[in-house]
Amino acid sequence: xxxxxxxxxxxDRREWIVDALSRAQAGQREALAKLVMEFSPMLWxxxxxxxxxxxxxxxxxxTTWLQLLSHLDSLHxxxxxxGWLTTTARREALRxxxxxxxxxxxxxxxxxxxGPDPGLDERLISDERRxxxxxxxxxxxxxxxKLLRIVAFEHRPHVADVAAVLxxxxxxxxxxxxxxxxxxxxxxxxxxxxxxx
Amino acid sequence: MxxxxxSELRDLYIAGDPMPPDLxxxxxxxxxxxxxxxxxCRLTELAPLETAGARGTEEQTxxxxxxxxxxxxxxxxxxxxxxxxxxxxxxxxxxxxxVEVRTTGRTLTxxxxxxxxxxxxxxxxxxxxxxxxxxxxxxxxxxxxxTPSFTL
Numbered sequence: 001x002x003x004x005x006x007x008x009x010x011x012d013r014r015e016w017i018v019d020a021l022s023r024a025q026a027g028q029r030e031a032l033a034k035l036v037m038e039f040s041p042m043l044w045x046x047x048x049x050x051x052x053x054x055x056x057x058x059x060x061x062x063t064t065w066l067q068l069l070s071h072l073d074s075l076h077x078x079x080x081x082x083g084w085l086t087t088t089a090r091r092e093a094l095r096x097x098x099x100x101x102x103x104x105x106x107x108x109x110x111x112x113x114x115g116p117d118p119g120l121d122e123r124l125i126s127d128e129r130r131x132x133x134x135x136x137x138x139x140x141x142x143x144x145x146k147l148l149r150i151v152a153f154e155h156r157p158h159v160a161d162v163a164a165v166l167x168x169x170x171x172x173x174x175x176x177x178x179x180x181x182x183x184x185x186x187x188x189x190x191x192x193x194x195x196x197x
Numbered sequence: 198m199x200x201x202x203x204s205e206l207r208d209l210y211i212a213g214d215p216m217p218p219d220l221x222x223x224x225x226x227x228x229x230x231x232x233x234x235x236x237x238c239r240l241t242e243l244a245p246l247e248t249a250g251a252r253g254t255e256e257q258t259x260x261x262x263x264x265x266x267x268x269x270x271x272x273x274x275x276x277x278x279x280x281x282x283x284x285x286x287x288x289x290x291x292x293x294x295x296v297e298v299r300t301t302g303r304t305l306t307x308x309x310x311x312x313x314x315x316x317x318x319x320x321x322x323x324x325x326x327x328x329x330x331x332x333x334x335x336x337x338x339x340x341x342x343x344t345p346s347f348t349l
Contacts, residue, residue: 029229032228033225036228040220040224041215041216044216045214045216048214049210054217058217059239061216061220062223062345063237063238063345065224066227066235066343066345067235067237069235070234092239096239119210120213120214122213129205130205130208134213137206148203148206149210151203152203152204152210155200181202181203184202
């Protein structure tokens with residue numbers, strides 16, 4: 001799965017994306033479908049990292065691709081495409097995230113029930129090392145969990161947007177990232193199951 | 198090392214929170230339009246309503262609202278049996294625009310009245326997408342407004 005910040009793709013991958021882009025621009029649906037398959041997981045994780053529930057995350061992924069149609073002609077490189085997609089999804093995610101904070105929960109909504117969304121389904125984690133990691137992550141303050149999920153997917157995240165999601169000043173993002181990573185390391189170091197693996 | 202730990206974190210979320218398996222299909226269904234000049238709506242409300250049916254039985258009606266800068270589309274749909282629904286809709290601001298409801302089988306079309314109201318009968322259940330085309334396109338107004346796909 002491509003990372004949003006991978007600036008250089010291996011030659012084969014770069015070639016097929018450039019090719020698919022130009023064929024999608026020429027109206028070939030198969031080419032667009034390949035791009036959708038390739039980049040949708042990345043967009044899903046951006047949306048979820050920014051705190052959206054699953055239904056809203058799906059909506060953001062859909063609307064991002066729909067918006068791409070009007071901008072497709074201006075994109076010619078994998079980095080350009082990934083960058084445009086990620087920026088659009090992130091902006092939309094941030095917008096929805098803010099709206100959710102302002103709204104009162106709608107008890108009759110067909111959306112997922114309002115309640116803590118751990119962001120991950122433990123039943124899907126069979127790898128022991130990952131289970132141990134998850135247990136430590138869950139013990140972090142919520143702000144750290146949010147921040148670390150974002151930086152796990154965006155090595156150089158958009159500072160202003162991250163700050164908005166965390167509710168801290170932009171200058172605090174870097175230091176908070178450092179503190180949260182340190183906290184996580186401490187928790188892992190204290191877990192005998194982690195050191196051995 | 199930070200990078201290593203973060204990459205393990207990334208793998209954790211990829212394994213534990215995978216993208217829904219049908220999302221790609223939903224996206225592909227939504228992007229089949231040939232018109233590239235699209236105004237994209239966002240789903241802002243999705244909720245069941247309770248209404249009494251003609252014979253006093255309760256029919257499940259669902260309301261969805263899709264929002265964009267130029268246009269808001271509100272629809273309510275009610276089951277007409279297991280395979281079809283009836284859709285009642287409203288456009289705001291109102292206008293006699295052409296309304297299409299794309300489903301996997303076919304596309305149903307109608308025209309809203311001057312009050313922005315429209316209705317469609319026997320719409321197949323399943324994946325759907327609403328496309329509104331403005332009757333009088335002009336340089337200042339958007340020609341096509343589209344919703345993401347949703348399930349009737």
